[in-house]
Amino acid sequence: MLRIENLVLTVSDPDTGAETEILHGNSFSVAQGEAVGLVGESGSGKSMTLKCILGIEPGGARVEGVVDLDGVDLLRASGEELRRTRADDLALIAQNPHGSLNPVLPIERFLVEGMTDARGVPQAEARSRAARLLADVGITDTERVLKSYPHQLSGGMLQRVVIAGAISGDPKLLLADEPTTALDVTTQAEVVAILDEKRREHGLSMIFVTHDLDLAAAVCDRLAVMKDGEILEIGTPEEIRDRPQHEYTRALMDARPMLYPPGHEAAAAAEAAREASAAALAEEAGTGAAGGVRGADPAQQEGAES
Ligand SMILES: Nc1ncnc2c1ncn2[C@@H]1O[C@H](COP(=O)(O)OP(=O)(O)O)[C@@H](O)[C@H]1O
Ligand SMILES: [Mg+2]
Numbered sequence: 001m002l003r004i005e006n007l008v009l010t011v012s013d014p015d016t017g018a019e020t021e022i023l024h025g026n027s028f029s030v031a032q033g034e035a036v037g038l039v040g041e042s043g044s045g046k047s048m049t050l051k052c053i054l055g056i057e058p059g060g061a062r063v064e065g066v067v068d069l070d071g072v073d074l075l076r077a078s079g080e081e082l083r084r085t086r087a088d089d090l091a092l093i094a095q096n097p098h099g100s101l102n103p104v105l106p107i108e109r110f111l112v113e114g115m116t117d118a119r120g121v122p123q124a125e126a127r128s129r130a131a132r133l134l135a136d137v138g139i140t141d142t143e144r145v146l147k148s149y150p151h152q153l154s155g156g157m158l159q160r161v162v163i164a165g166a167i168s169g170d171p172k173l174l175l176a177d178e179p180t181t182a183l184d185v186t187t188q189a190e191v192v193a194i195l196d197e198k199r200r201e202h203g204l205s206m207i208f209v210t211h212d213l214d215l216a217a218a219v220c221d222r223l224a225v226m227k228d229g230e231i232l233e234i235g236t237p238e239e240i241r242d243r244p245q246h247e248y249t250r251a252l253m254d255a256r257p258m259l260y261p262p263g264h265e266a267a268a269a270a271e272a273a274r275e276a277s278a279a280a281l282a283e284e285a286g287t288g289a290a291g292g293v294r295g296a297d298p299a300q301q302e303g304a305e306s
Contacts, residue, residue: 001029001030001031001032001034001069001070001172001173001205002029002030002053002067002068002069002070002173002205002207003029003066003067003068004026004027004028004029004049004053004065004066004067004068005027005065005066005068006025006026006027006064006065006066007023007025007026007027007049007052007063007064007065007066007067008021008023008024008025008062008063008064008065009021009022009023009045009048009052009057009061009062009063009064009229010022010061010062010064011057011058011060011061011062012060012061012062014059014060021229022045022048022061022229023045023048023049023052023229023230024229024230025065025230026045026049026065026226026229026230026231027065027231028224028231028234030173030205030206030207031205032203032205033203033204033205034205034206034221034222035199035205035206035207035208035219035220035221035222036206036207036208036220036221036222036223036224037207037208037209037210037216037217037219037220037222037223037224038050038207038208038209038210038224038226039209039210039211039212039213039216039223039224039225039226039252040211040225040226040227040252041211041227041252042211043228044226044227044228044229045226045228045229045230046177046209046210046226047177047209048229049207049209049226050092050175050177050207050209052067052075053067053069053074053090053173053175053207054086054090054092054175055074055082055086063075069085069089069090069172069173070089070172072085074086087118088118088169088170088171089171089172089173090171090172090173090175091165091166091167091169091171091173091174091175092166092174092175092176092177093159093162093163093166093174093175093176093177093179093195094162094177094179095177095178095179095181095182096182097150097155097158097159097161097162098150098158100162100165101150101158101161101162102150103149103150103151104149105149106146106147106148106149107134107145107146107147107148107149107150107153107161108127108130108146108147110161110165111126111129111130111133111134111146111161111164111165111168112126112127112130114165114168114169115129115130115168118169119169129168130146131143131146133164133165133167133168134146134160134161134164136164136167136198137160137161137163137164137167137194137198138160138190138194139157139160139161139164145157145161154187155182155183155184155187156183156184156187156190156191159179159180159183159191160191160194163179163191163194163195163198167198167202167204170202171204172204172205173204173205173206173207174195174199174204174205174206174207175206175207175209176195176206176207176208176209177209178209178210178211179191179192179195179208180192181210181211192215192218192219195219196219206220208220213225213240213249213252213253216237217237217240217241218237220237221236222234222235222236222237223235223236223237223240225240225246225248225249225252227246227248232245232246232248232249233245233246233249241253
């Protein structure tokens with residue numbers, strides 16, 4: 001479905017023109033319905049990999065290699081084909097949901113316009129579908145949420161809205177970039193569970209970016225371990241956990257003391273989140289699929305992120 005070969009990203013300093021290679025010739029693929037985790041610490045090139053797929057790499061950057069989505073070469077396609085493929089087939093769920101939502105428009109407009117503008121769904125039908133979509137991601141007071149502006153809702157609620165919008169577009173591939181990192185731990189677990197459930201229900205492929213190897217192992221079929229712009233190894237969660245090929249992967253598995261100094265409250269919080277995610281995932285068993293509608297243009301979803 002998605003085939004990435006020899007992906008090289010080179011950025012140049014706007015002042016000096018000096019070039020830096022950020023991604024060093026990575027290859028991996030995502031099969032239909034498969035979830036692949038990109039796992040590595042901050043700065044390893046996870047987000048840049050997604051940006052190359054979405055075509056939103058930094059200005060002046062050069063992307064080489066192959067990014068093939070069901071036969072469309074995203075690095076070489078142009079015009080209408082590229083625009084349509086990106087808008088119809090890809091959906092980004094970024095770390096910060098505020099980046100995906102217009103602050104001056106109520107949630108209803110975000111969801112409804114997504115459907116009416118890009119897919120020509122009639123207004124009234126789009127409105128009722130929007131309510132159903134919200135219910136489908138576990139939002140109970142859908143009428144209140146539809147009328148709310150982004151600043152009136154919690155981060156967890158907004159991320160559910162973004163997931164609803166993404167799923168509604170029937171994309172082929174979800175690109176989730178640390179989608180729960182900005183949320184508190186309980187909410188993290190709920191949002192990961194919703195994302196996982198909706199993805200499976202709709203049979204969507206996903207690239208799930210995270211620094212948390214355990215979390216990635218819980219939601220992904222295969223993991224790619226990244227370090228310094230390079231994919232070190234790719235395998236099933238079991239292979240990565242039981243037979244890591246790289247010292248770095250082992251270090252990542254003991255990442256709690258590496259990411260957080262021992263005793264740091266975030267270490268305990270991360271542990272609680274992992275346990276809660278595992279429990280929530282165990283509880284969730286996919287049921288009933290929502291009608292596909294459409295997702296927002298990935299280019300507009302370029303979110304604020306850290
Ligand atoms: N806009 C940019 N221009 C140039 N280099 C960047 C830019 N954004 C990030 N980088 C560099 O690219 C590398 C990979 O970053 P990124 O993909 O954001 O890492 P991750 O998502 O794994 O934390 C880092 O070394 C970072 O400094
Ligand atoms: Mg990142």
